[in-house]
Amino acid sequence: MIFHSLTYLIFLPLVLSAYWCLSRRWQNLLLVGASYVFYGWEHPWFLLPLWASTLVDYGCALGMERWPRWRRGFLLTSVCGSLALLGTFKYANFAIDNLDTVLSGIGMPSLQLALHVVLPVGISFYTFQSIGYVVDVYRRQVPAERHLLNYALYVTFFPQLVAGPIERAGHMLPQYHGKRFFDAEQWRSALGLILWGFFKKVVIADNTAIIANKIFALSAPTFPVLWAGVLAFTVQIYADFSAYTDIARGTARLLGFELMRNFWHPYLATSPADFWRRWHISLSTWMRDYIYIPLGGSRCGTARNSFNLMATFVISGLWHGASWNFILWGAYWGSLLLLQRFVSALGFGKRIPWIAKVAGTFILAAVGWLMFRERDFGQLMSDFSLSPFHLSKRDWAMGLYFAELVALYSLPLAIHMFFKGILPRWKIDLRLPGPAQFALETALGIVLFMGILTLRSLTTSEFIYFQF
């Protein structure tokens, strides 16, 4: 089931009305059941790997507490189980393809093998969330969850099951144990968040997706047209993914839970490191805590530290998809972070104005998105070799037209960024006194809803991060 469908708009009120009539224990049961309905709506078999992951990790965490001597064994079993699941569904064909290339390179026959499996949506999210849980139990940072129902809810909670945020057991399990109270103010803020999420998805992301898809379908775009397409994709991916997070957080809030923030105006980042503190925060902190630090983090020599950083980003790239362009994208960001450290160590960059830093980081991020979007290596090379010189007026006008179209659709995003990201930086608080603030928020809600009705894209697409 997808958020921006009529099915979900019927499903959610039904779940909410039943949920708030039940006691806590029954509420959790309802949520687990609803989450399975949500996840298995189109492909019921998707539930099988989800159940397998839930049972294995639940058992391993309990085993760690009951038989401390076998802690490492349980940890390995659980992590290997999760990675095997990911490997089978997501990386097996990629590995076979590459092995075939190597074999043909050395003159050997190919494996003639391919797994015909559909990738269950959200598998990368829930396996990482499960790995995080067992590692936390292993490190004794959280106690093992004794109730299977609560653990199942931790893994399957429908608002964040398919595309995160990748939550932490220490944050969510206490909430699943606690009592929930209906809070009208929380509900109002949740509805506002959901509305803003829907607007970002169906108006901004889906409309810029049309431009990006059209341009990336061209076999020989010109320099201005291609980069207008990159700009479109840069806006699309942020609007799309952050929309999902907003709808997920809003929905969770309606149920009395608080999910972590996943974005903090990433296109206002002033450096590559800052970008990753603002973009997909739940994944970047997961990578930091469960890969970068266990590898040794920054408490080691420069060479080792550089390796740790690069390895973390390459794995992060690979997490996104089984394709070389994602690995390249991860390596690109790893290199940028290394370069940033080098430049900072030399003392450069302190006098660069804030706006130039923001613009520079935005351009670097956009270049990264080109690698992310363009899966064909040959095409990517051809894209990078395009020249901005010796082009006709017509080529520039076309590029400018697409860029302006993207700018028009992303205007609400820019306004939001200005009020929520830039003004607070300047310590300007535009919050109005009680009733006026309420009137403003209501008026904004009406504008967003009108925007959804009149500007919603004529063609809709799935959330980009569903494929990961």
Place this chain on the structure above:
Amino acid sequence: MKQSATVRLIFFALAILLVPIALNHALPSKTPFKQQPLERLQANRPSIVLIGDSLVHAAVDPQLLQEELGDGKVEMIWRGGAASAAWYLTLKNYIAASGVHPRLCCIFFNYDLLTNATFRTTATYRRFLESLMQQDEPVFRLVLGDQTTRETPPQRVVSWLYPLNDRRHHYQERISRFAYRTVSLTGPKVKGLPRRVNEIFDVARLRQETLPRTAEAEAARRLIFTADPRKNFLPHIVETAAKAGIPLCFVRVRPNPGPDNQFQESDELRRYVAELRSWIESQGCTFIDTTGNQKFTPDMYLRPDDDHIGPWAKERATAIYADELRPLLQR
């Protein structure tokens, strides 16, 4: 405190849902109906009316055709990119509604446009179609309602509550035009930019792997003739003309035959045209196929890859069409 928070929540939710309903019903739900063609028809009272797209406009000079045929006034109602939906609306809301009973009404078409109902009915074309529509067009809803929107009952309720939901194309078109305007004001001046932007997305310029491979897309490419009134406008065109007592003639335009002046068509297209012709003639209408008319020579066309007649050959083309139409008027 808790009570006032609940009241605020209810007010917030209701305002968001209800205010747009009022705004939706206050704003115009369609482009106003264009009166001028109707008034022109009533004033001129033509005996021959030609309907078509840019192909007929490029090939026929109405004044010259009038002189060639010598059978009363000739009126042409055309629009670049128009197709069967526009032709049905033109026939019903202009020609039949005008009360003028022309001796002949000719619809110029090519390929499968007579039965391809969804062709050019969205985005810019939708706005143009709305200018030909009356407030309610049941046939339009019948034919396109289930094909373009595939609305489920709850979606129909939403559309009824919020009619602007169905006018998104209009607002998006305005955004697109605003972008074109700002480019022409601030950027390099390029004549016909919208057309040039469309040209770069020609199928020949797309990566092969991006072309749709679904069964639906494959089926859409196949030529299957049907006279099902739920699937295309052709039966409604014929019915409207019959009710208004207007003799109808369908003229199949000869596309650019290529340098050897031999128009080639696939077996599938030939079979489709044969079925189309047979159905049209069974309804008492006339079918003229000019695709085999070798008087239309390659040098008459605008460009080697274009089906439009060049301005230098318009007079010749008009004369050829006059020869094709004359026998019908002599009956």
